[in-house]
Amino acid sequence: MTTTIAWRYFKSKKSTNAINIIAWISMTAIAIVTAALVIVLSVFNGFEDMVKTMYDDFYADIKIEPAKGKTINNTIILSNQLKQIKAIVNSESIVEERAIIIDEEDKSIISLKGVNPTYEHSSKINQYIYKGSFNVGTLNTPNIILGGGIEHSLQINVGQTITPLAIYLPNRFSKNPNNPMDAMISGNAFPIGSFSIQQEFDNKYAFTNKDFLSNLLSYDSNQCSYIEVFAAKNTNLNALKKEISSKIGQDFNVLTRYEQNQNLFSAMQTEKLIIFAVAGLILIIAAFNIISSLTMTVLEKQQDIAVMQSLGFTNSAITTIFLKLGVILAGLGGLIGFVLGSLVCIIQQKFHLIKLGGNSFLIDYFPVSMRVSDIIIVLAIIITVAFISGWLPSRRAAKSFYSLKS
Known part of the structure; x- marks a missing residue:
């Protein structure tokens, strides 16, 4: 009514x-x-x-970083522990450091990621390569894959340049930090590819061979900056995070993809x-x-x-x-x-x-x-x-x- x-x-x-x-x-x-x-x-x-x-395509599902210090010093043991977790498809140990990259008179400050050749199959970075290929090379003949913004700032054209790029890194064993020659270590890598994902990544990151970068930084084979974990599709990342944390202990910070980009x-x-x-x-x-x-x-x-x-x-x-x-x-x-x-x-x-x-x-x-x-x-x-x-x-x-x- x-x-x-x-x-x-x-x-x-x-x-x-x-x-x-x-x-x-x-x-x-x-x-x-x-x-x-x-x-x-x-x-x-x-x-x-x-x-x-x-x-999602740039960052791994889970990132494991040291709770203290700059490096993980037991990479092999940690990787073997991760293999025992069924939800994990693959894991990659990464070496990352801030670097200055120079081509003749042009230079750029970047975050250089040293990865294994298997990284292109673990991650989705390969689908964003628009020039050349994702081939990080070897210890003795390293290559470098540049973000599109870095390529532009260096005023080079990947695929047409014939000279390697000079890479300068901080020397952690420097005894005289006031001496520029002693404070930096350098190496050369050939630009073989470019990627374009998003401006933030394109202007900041470049990839090279992990062994090459580890050698420059005087890391041994059991050291890395962090480990990226790639999970099976539709995996609950929060549950996986808890499982990993209980497996590897309290000496590491375990971050989901969203926690890596909390802000x-x-x-x-x-x-x-x-x-x-x-x-x-x-x-x-x-x-x-x-x-x-x-x-x-x-x-x-x-x-x-x-x-x-x-x-x-x-x-x-x-x-x-x-x-x-x-x-x-x-x-x-x-x-x-x-x-x-x-x-x-x-x-x-x-x-x-x-x-x-x-x-x-x-x-x-x-x-x-x-x-x-x-x-x-x-x-x-x-x-x-x-x-x-x-x-x-x-x-x-x-x-x-x-x-x-x-």
Whole structure:
């Protein structure tokens, strides 16, 4: 009964046209904000998925680093322990150091990763090679694979240069740090490939042969900077982290892929919360219009309320009628906005109609990704706003006593 009356009040024409105008403005505002929220969150998710894909392809599933010091000194024992864990497909010991790389007069400061020849099969770096190949060479004939930004800063063209690059590293055994010649050690490696993943990586990293880099740094075969672990598909990384930690002890820090980039993913979540907060604020503002519309409806329906009171309608029933009317106003607006926003996202997913400006992205269109969790949150916000906006006018209608006498 209460639902039927609420629908009749919603569909009936009000005696004061302003009530209808305010009601439709309220619904339109909620529809627009809901559609915008669905679209913005889906685009945000699309970019987030794209960034995660790039970071997932560059970083290993798990990274094991020393809790103290700069190197792991028992690499072989640690690798054998990791082989006993079924979820681990492969592990690679890595040597990494900051270096200066020079080609004639051009130089660049980079993070140089020394890896084994098997690394290209363990990681996904090979699919981002756009010049040459991922061939790190050997101890005596080392190669170097440059990030695209480093290649550009050195003003070389991999595949056409015929001279090796000079690599300078800090000498940890230097006895006279004030002497530049004693403070640095150097070697040469031939540029054989270039990769392009994302600007942050392209401007920072280069790969070379692990034995070559270890030799320059005077590391023995049992030393490395850290170990990268590659897990089987769909492995729970948090569970794997716990298993590895219990296996290898407390002398190491075990980091999942997301913990290796904690600041990035935390920033993404913060941005998403800000989007929800701003949209929620706009919806609350729109709710005031609904409150105004319902309040005027209550004043207009005084005689109806008096009739219902005389017929035995309880205060709770009258409250429910106007509360449902508020839910109908906000709910229809939210439903229309949700449908429109979803249609825009589905069309963009299939046809890529809205393009990105410039050529700095891996794709030329706005990526979208609709998630069930976001949809639930959006619907929860709409329902909350609907109940809040309908509560105050409905309570006023129930508590007031109206007389049938004119």
